[in-house]
Structure formats: C-alpha cells, structure tokens
Amino acid sequence: MTRPPEPKIDRSLTLHLRGDWGAANLHRVCGWISQELTDRCGPYTRVAIWNSRGYADAVRAVGRGEVDVALTTPAAFATAALDGRGLYTKEAFPELRALGVVPQRDRLVVGVRRTLGITSFAELREAKPALTLATSGHDRENHVGVGAHELLTRSGVDVTGWGGTILADERPWETFAHVLEGRADAVVHEAVMLPHWQEFGGDLHFLEVEQDVLDGLWADYSWPAATVEEGHFPGCPRFRTLDFSDFLVLTRSDLPADVAYAIAWVLGETREVIERQYRHLPPEKSPVTYPLDPVAMGRTPVPLHPGAAEYYHALPQGES
The missing domain is CATH 3.40.190.10 (Periplasmic binding protein-like II)
Structure with a gap:
C-alpha cells in the first residue's frame, strides 16, 4: 500500500523545540523528531531542545514565537488558548496549529x-x-x-x-x-x-x-x-x-509547510524509533500508548497545520 512520500528538504534549518524538564517523555519525543528530521534536511541543520514544564508555559512559548515547536500535555488543555479562555484570558493564540499527537492514555x-x-x-x-x-x-x-x-x-x-x-x-x-x-x-x-x-x-x-x-x-x-x-x-x-491524555505537538501557522509536513511524516512513519523505547512495558502501563496509529495521531484538538494535514490526509484511513 502506498505511503505518503518521504520528505526531503534541501536547505539547512535551525529549529527550536521545547520539551519537558529534561529527562521525561516530552524530551524523548523532541529527541526523536530532531534526529529523524535532521536526517532529511540540509547538511547544516541544527535543532535545539529547550527545557520546559510541558504545560501552559509551553503553549505560550510557541504562541509567542519563542520556539518553533513545543510539546504540551494533556492535549485538550491547549484548546482554550485559541480563543483566550481559562489560563489564556489575557493572551489568546489563534495562530496555534498542531503537527500531531503522541497518544498517552491518562x-x-x-x-x-x-x-x-x-x-x-x-x-x-x-x-x-x-x-x-x-x-x-x-x-x-x-x-x-x-x-x-x-x-x-x-x-x-x-x-x-x-x-x-x-x-x-x-x-x-x-x-x-x-x-x-x-x-x-x-x-x-x-x-x-x-x-x-x-x-x-x-x-x-x-x-x-x-x-x-x-x-x-x-x-x-x-x-x-x-x-x-x-x-x-x-x-x-x-x-x-x-x-488527561496525549502529548500535543504544537507550532504556529507561519511554520513553513514543508517543515510541518516533514515533522508529521516523522511522527507517523518513523514511529518505530519511539515505540521501541517503551516496549519493555505493557501498552496500558506505558507513558506512550503504543502501537502508534498515524491516523489517530492526526486527530488533534487544535487545528492541524496545512503542511501536517497534507501528510495525514494522504494516509489510507484506518490503516497504520
């Protein structure tokens, strides 16, 4: 069955990602994205991973343009940032877009x-x-x-x-x-x-x-x-x-479409890289609920970036 095409970005990128305190699951996901994306970009590509708490601070950081991509959990808590509810009553971020979710049933x-x-x-x-x-x-x-x-x-x-x-x-x-x-x-x-x-x-x-x-x-x-x-x-x-489920991979609408596609492709097509880090645990006891299903990873509470949507829409629905 035909899979979405593998990305190849000829130019070299400098990207800033934001994970967790440094030794937990969001940092692992950032490391996975960094490795697989760098392999498919220009030779001088650099990706920095910044420490974070992985909560509202991460949503604000990407919304303010301090980083290109941030991870936050639970995924649904970021939704209120789009229209300035709850934690975001003083600063809404309507330009937030999703690149996917990493499932974590919590x-x-x-x-x-x-x-x-x-x-x-x-x-x-x-x-x-x-x-x-x-x-x-x-x-x-x-x-x-x-x-x-x-x-x-x-x-x-x-x-x-x-x-x-x-x-x-x-x-x-x-x-x-x-x-x-x-x-x-x-x-x-x-x-x-x-x-x-x-x-x-x-x-x-x-x-x-x-x-x-x-x-x-x-x-x-x-x-x-x-x-x-x-x-x-x-x-x-x-x-x-x-x-309290799922790690949400967040960006803004101004991220280049080819980069958004590439990150979504990495999430869906290189999932073995992250899955094997958790297979010593039963899926129901794992901080990442594997096996990952790319179709489900594209169902996000925040609208998908058009570049990421291109990847998820190219998937055979119901197939992983």
Missing part, C-alpha cells in the same frame, strides 16, 4: 485513604475532613495543579478552609512519595500508568467526578471526561473523571 484522578471511609464527593463535602492533599501547585502554568484546583473547587472541596494542608510539587514522583511515605491522606494527580499507583492505589478510594462538574469543565475550557476501567487500580470499580 486520567486526572482523586483518591482518598480508605481509612477515612469516604467514597464520593458528596461524602467528602459532608465530612469536611482536615486532609493533607498531595498534588501540583496551582500557579496558572502546571496543568496538574490547574486541573486539580478547578476540579476540587467545582466539586465543593475546600482543603485549606476545612483545616487541611496542600503539599504542592512540580513532578508526579514527588507527589507519589508523599502518599507512599504516609505524609498525605489524599492525592490528585495523573500519570496513572506509572507503577507507583499499583503500590498505593489499593489503599485509596477513587472518587467519581460528578457529571455537572465534568459538563462545566467541558463547556468552559473544552476539557473532556474519560473513564478509568474497573481494576485499573487495585480493587477499584469503574469511574468517570477528567481526561
């Missing part, structure tokens, strides 16, 4: 110690316990902290107002340490495929987010809901919560 979940006897948000509101909650900081950049704040506030939860404490950290493994070492009796976080959750998940009740809260987050910010299937956490039933 959820933002709320768990409380089983010893508290709380199994729902209604019971949590009634009990008003003085929780020690581990999550990320609400600084209008960290998507975990922003998502946790919105979810809890709209659910009528006031941790500090009830006499509790919030332990705010930047990275998930810092938060998980608070739970594992007994410093926290509640947690709001993502990266649900990481093994830490299997270590302490059996000690938690995971709270289903109420439908009116999910509806409001979708209406106001375009944040979708998703399901955590029964048994994903030890002894846990199926429940609904906030979707």
Whole structure:
C-alpha cells in the first residue's frame, strides 16, 4: 500500500523545540523528531531542545514565537488558548496549529485513604475532613495543579478552609512519595500508568467526578471526561473523571509547510524509533500508548497545520 512520500528538504534549518524538564517523555519525543528530521534536511541543520514544564508555559512559548515547536500535555488543555479562555484570558493564540499527537492514555484522578471511609464527593463535602492533599501547585502554568484546583473547587472541596494542608510539587514522583511515605491522606494527580499507583492505589478510594462538574469543565475550557476501567487500580470499580491524555505537538501557522509536513511524516512513519523505547512495558502501563496509529495521531484538538494535514490526509484511513 502506498505511503505518503518521504520528505526531503534541501536547505539547512535551525529549529527550536521545547520539551519537558529534561529527562521525561516530552524530551524523548523532541529527541526523536530532531534526529529523524535532521536526517532529511540540509547538511547544516541544527535543532535545539529547550527545557520546559510541558504545560501552559509551553503553549505560550510557541504562541509567542519563542520556539518553533513545543510539546504540551494533556492535549485538550491547549484548546482554550485559541480563543483566550481559562489560563489564556489575557493572551489568546489563534495562530496555534498542531503537527500531531503522541497518544498517552491518562486520567486526572482523586483518591482518598480508605481509612477515612469516604467514597464520593458528596461524602467528602459532608465530612469536611482536615486532609493533607498531595498534588501540583496551582500557579496558572502546571496543568496538574490547574486541573486539580478547578476540579476540587467545582466539586465543593475546600482543603485549606476545612483545616487541611496542600503539599504542592512540580513532578508526579514527588507527589507519589508523599502518599507512599504516609505524609498525605489524599492525592490528585495523573500519570496513572506509572507503577507507583499499583503500590498505593489499593489503599485509596477513587472518587467519581460528578457529571455537572465534568459538563462545566467541558463547556468552559473544552476539557473532556474519560473513564478509568474497573481494576485499573487495585480493587477499584469503574469511574468517570477528567481526561488527561496525549502529548500535543504544537507550532504556529507561519511554520513553513514543508517543515510541518516533514515533522508529521516523522511522527507517523518513523514511529518505530519511539515505540521501541517503551516496549519493555505493557501498552496500558506505558507513558506512550503504543502501537502508534498515524491516523489517530492526526486527530488533534487544535487545528492541524496545512503542511501536517497534507501528510495525514494522504494516509489510507484506518490503516497504520
């Protein structure tokens, strides 16, 4: 079956990409793009990868033209930047375009110690316990902290107002340490495929987010809901919560079309390069949900750059 043609850019490029803190998955994706794109461009091509947090800061960096391409997660959180909602009320970025998504099936979940006897948000509101909650900081950049704040506030939860404490950290493994070492009796976080959750998940009740809260987050910010299937956490039933999926590869409309096509082609046609870095993990426990499907990678919450769209539209639909 005919595949979209391999790109060849004769001129040499200098590009700036923005990944994560330096040792996590977004930086890996940037390294993959850098290697495969450089192989197909002029001989003096240089690609720099800048450190980032991978959240709203990355969206703003590419929107302001500080970098050519940035990765952010979850993908849907960037949608509000197009028309200036939520985090972007003071600075909209209508020229944002997508080059694709790298699938990562994730959820933002709320768990409380089983010893508290709380199994729902209604019971949590009634009990008003003085929780020690581990999550990320609400600084209008960290998507975990922003998502946790919105979810809890709209659910009528006031941790500090009830006499509790919030332990705010930047990275998930810092938060998980608070739970594992007994410093926290509640947690709001993502990266649900990481093994830490299997270590302490059996000690938690995971709270289903109420439908009116999910509806409001979708209406106001375009944040979708998703399901955590029964048994994903030890002894846990199926429940609904906030979707936190996918790494979004962002650029602006002024990126040259041939470069946008080339990056999309790299994502879809050289996926083996990134997949083999995760195959020691089962797909459902992997930070990148393989096998990657190029057709699905072209379904983005932000409009595709026309150059990238050329690649995805050339794919045999339903074929990977």
